[in-house]
Amino acid sequence: MAALGQxxxxxxxxxxxxxxAVAEHRDAVSHVLRVLDTIPxxxxxxxxxxxxxxxxxxxISRVTGLSESNVGFLIHTGLKTIRERIATKAATx
Amino acid sequence: MKPDTNDxxxxxxxxxxxxxxxxxxxxxxxxxxxxxxxxxxxxRQLAASLAEDLRKEPCPALTDLERLTIRTQLQSPQRxxxxxWGPMALxxxxxxxxxxxVFQHVGQTPQVAQNGRPAVPPKVxxxxxxxxxxxxxxxxxxxxxxxxxxxxxxxxxxxxxxxxDKGPGDAEKTEPAPEPTPxxxxxxxxxxxxxxxxxxxxxxxxSVDDAxxxxxxxxxxxxxxxxxxxxxxxxxxxxxxxxxxxxxxVPPAEKAEAYIRSRERDKKVKLIKELLNSDTYGPYWAxxxxxxxxxxxxxxxxVDRDSLQKYLRDSFAENKPWNKxxxxxxxxxxxxxxxxxxxxxxxxxxxxxxxAHMNDQAVPATAFTTRLFLGVQVQCTQCHDHxxxxxxxxxxxxxxxxxxxxxxxxHNDVNDVGRRRFLFAELTDREPGDxxxxxxxxxxxxxxxxxxxxxxxRKFEEPVPEMNLRQELxxxxxxxxxxxxxQAIVNRMWAHFLGRGIVHPMxxxxxxxxxxxxxxLERLAEHFKESNYDLKRLIAWITLSKPYSLSSQxxxxxxxxxxxxxxxxxxxxxxxxxxxxxxxxxKADRIGAKSWEDAPRLKNNLLRQFTIAxxxxxxAEADTFNGTVPxxxxxxxxxxxxxxxxxxxxxxxxxxxxxILEQQRKSRGKARSGDIELLNDLxxxxxxxxxxxxxxxxxxxxxxxxxxxxxxxDPIAGxxxxxxxxxxxxxxxxxH
Numbered sequence: 001m002a003a004l005g006q007x008x009x010x011x012x013x014x015x016x017x018x019x020x021a022v023a024e025h026r027d028a029v030s031h032v033l034r035v036l037d038t039i040p041x042x043x044x045x046x047x048x049x050x051x052x053x054x055x056x057x058x059x060i061s062r063v064t065g066l067s068e069s070n071v072g073f074l075i076h077t078g079l080k081t082i083r084e085r086i087a088t089k090a091a092t093x
Numbered sequence: 094m095k096p097d098t099n100d101x102x103x104x105x106x107x108x109x110x111x112x113x114x115x116x117x118x119x120x121x122x123x124x125x126x127x128x129x130x131x132x133x134x135x136x137r138q139l140a141a142s143l144a145e146d147l148r149k150e151p152c153p154a155l156t157d158l159e160r161l162t163i164r165t166q167l168q169s170p171q172r173x174x175x176x177x178w179g180p181m182a183l184x185x186x187x188x189x190x191x192x193x194x195v196f197q198h199v200g201q202t203p204q205v206a207q208n209g210r211p212a213v214p215p216k217v218x219x220x221x222x223x224x225x226x227x228x229x230x231x232x233x234x235x236x237x238x239x240x241x242x243x244x245x246x247x248x249x250x251x252x253x254x255x256x257x258d259k260g261p262g263d264a265e266k267t268e269p270a271p272e273p274t275p276x277x278x279x280x281x282x283x284x285x286x287x288x289x290x291x292x293x294x295x296x297x298x299x300s301v302d303d304a305x306x307x308x309x310x311x312x313x314x315x316x317x318x319x320x321x322x323x324x325x326x327x328x329x330x331x332x333x334x335x336x337x338x339x340x341x342x343v344p345p346a347e348k349a350e351a352y353i354r355s356r357e358r359d360k361k362v363k364l365i366k367e368l369l370n371s372d373t374y375g376p377y378w379a380x381x382x383x384x385x386x387x388x389x390x391x392x393x394x395x396v397d398r399d400s401l402q403k404y405l406r407d408s409f410a411e412n413k414p415w416n417k418x419x420x421x422x423x424x425x426x427x428x429x430x431x432x433x434x435x436x437x438x439x440x441x442x443x444x445x446x447x448x449a450h451m452n453d454q455a456v457p458a459t460a461f462t463t464r465l466f467l468g469v470q471v472q473c474t475q476c477h478d479h480x481x482x483x484x485x486x487x488x489x490x491x492x493x494x495x496x497x498x499x500x501x502x503x504h505n506d507v508n509d510v511g512r513r514r515f516l517f518a519e520l521t522d523r524e525p526g527d528x529x530x531x532x533x534x535x536x537x538x539x540x541x542x543x544x545x546x547x548x549x550x551r552k553f554e555e556p557v558p559e560m561n562l563r564q565e566l567x568x569x570x571x572x573x574x575x576x577x578x579x580q581a582i583v584n585r586m587w588a589h590f591l592g593r594g595i596v597h598p599m600x601x602x603x604x605x606x607x608x609x610x611x612x613x614l615e616r617l618a619e620h621f622k623e624s625n626y627d628l629k630r631l632i633a634w635i636t637l638s639k640p641y642s643l644s645s646q647x648x649x650x651x652x653x654x655x656x657x658x659x660x661x662x663x664x665x666x667x668x669x670x671x672x673x674x675x676x677x678x679x680k681a682d683r684i685g686a687k688s689w690e691d692a693p694r695l696k697n698n699l700l701r702q703f704t705i706a707x708x709x710x711x712x713a714e715a716d717t718f719n720g721t722v723p724x725x726x727x728x729x730x731x732x733x734x735x736x737x738x739x740x741x742x743x744x745x746x747x748x749x750x751x752x753i754l755e756q757q758r759k760s761r762g763k764a765r766s767g768d769i770e771l772l773n774d775l776x777x778x779x780x781x782x783x784x785x786x787x788x789x790x791x792x793x794x795x796x797x798x799x800x801x802x803x804x805x806x807d808p809i810a811g812x813x814x815x816x817x818x819x820x821x822x823x824x825x826x827x828x829h
Binding site for chain 2: 018019020030032033036047048050051052054056057069072073075076077079080082083086
């Protein structure tokens, strides 16, 4: 796969939700997702691929180019951090 | 040594990613360590809530299709002859799109996708698909690789098809697919050119194809589920259901008798051919589709149901290919009634379909078109994103935009007393203006816009000269690459004959609603496409298949089965079938009874009685012949029934009984064979079988009683009772 040039990126329409959809979503965003936003981006990325799109480790590894064990490690670490942060928050309440 | 609860393998195990030795190792760790078990449980809980919350997120927008495509590519190393280039190209596009997404979202993680090339070749450490605990992926996806010749919506422009030069075995190679050319977002008419030069099909069916592949696919599912199918139906049952399902009424007594007595080995094939070639085939299917397209009571929009029905009757009679028929319905222009010809506007009965649904900004037209022809439910996304699948409000309004150019012009004349009289309506398309966009309200009060957008995501943002949006939509719908199109109709036909779709409900296809036998659905759709969308051939495959020939009586192993077609379903006759069956059973058409001269009016009355129209924005209606008290009363002593069993002169019973009496007068003293003949005839007419011994005995007793109490030795009241009882039996009102 060749490198993705800036000019091509500029031509590509963003797949992000529009402002309206974002506003609508913000009303309903859950606690877990707020915590998810606080972990490192690479962990967020694989977690989203895993749970939002339902891909397996192997599929994520193909999509991202990471090794499967790396994917497993990132997901494990990400989930662990989320669990800890949720637990801390619950404890401080 | 204390087990490590911070082991990535525990997470992988909890998420169903382990198998073989690793899985066994973790399981033995769990058996001896409560903390590990707790950790696994916590991970599973978190995974569940993450999956649930993330699914509701508006971004990133990977559609069902994109996900499916990635999977199809990744999971099926040997796709063999069924491999198509389309999905491969699309998958490559999706990979680019994901790379873009990754760029935007994790720009600061260079190891992820700085150049889209994996830093290290992926190492296979787990085979998630073979793990028993693997997260449940929809059945549809897992089985897809067996027969999936491309994804439903991969008609993404021809240029993308040329972009990939790799073969089917790609998935196991470490190099990802080369970069494809991005899918053009705004196709011109030339891009979307689909073979709209339709080929005709043979009108008559002279031979039938071998469809034993259906039996094999269905039997393998029975085996998988340890189901023993019901025994074969009797000849009487088979001819009755074939008549009801293919031409809409019970078989005439003599046809049933001949079929039951026939010893020919290919009598089934002969029967199906005869029915498909019969004159009543066209009208029956035209009736069914008129109901689907405009309903039994099309309301006050001057929709001419008769003209539509005539168009459909001709189309079904000539066995028009299904893709041609649908294309004509979606793109119809012209006058709605034959009156239009005098005004110089070509008459086209097909225009009545869209005219019936142009209210409310053509919202019903959008919903009907996608539901009937693609088996896709978009109507609930009119007001909000779909709660159970990935469809967004934009997909509804994007489809709706194709109908916004519709223009309906009424032509009236004024009669002698100055009253306006409707002549016809003309359906045309407005020239698209500069702005093709449609505005719609989000639930939160925002107003959004969308251009005409097909369900596969292609958009038409700029008006192109000479472009006709409805034709573009029509091409998309009937495109051979649009798998929903063939799947929707084969599933609908299967449901017509077997009582339930392979996908159920039959018009809600999609990944959220997996088929009960995915390979069957795919193969049927594939063969249907190869047959040039030939409905008669499709009907022959289904009606000559094993599941269609089974008894409706269940056994211990299949009494719970309602989705694998291991027994014939009990189906309520539709009001139309009921009426036509009574006409055939009473031989009204042949003895020319005076009492039936106004049959068409009676039929309409009957249909109204059993149809409830919901005046909602989807113009939906339902027939409700389901045994309510008024309906039972109608059958017991309604006008239709009292005519059916009438003793007045000219009625079927009167004529038959008079014949018997005549015979008896001639052959006084001899055995009264006429009695048993008429009794047989009544049974064959109503329930397509001979009376059994017990029934014959009871009938004889009843007839004797009647004769004894009748002054002029007229047995007609006895026959009348028997016929009434037969027409009111559940054996008559059910297709079994």
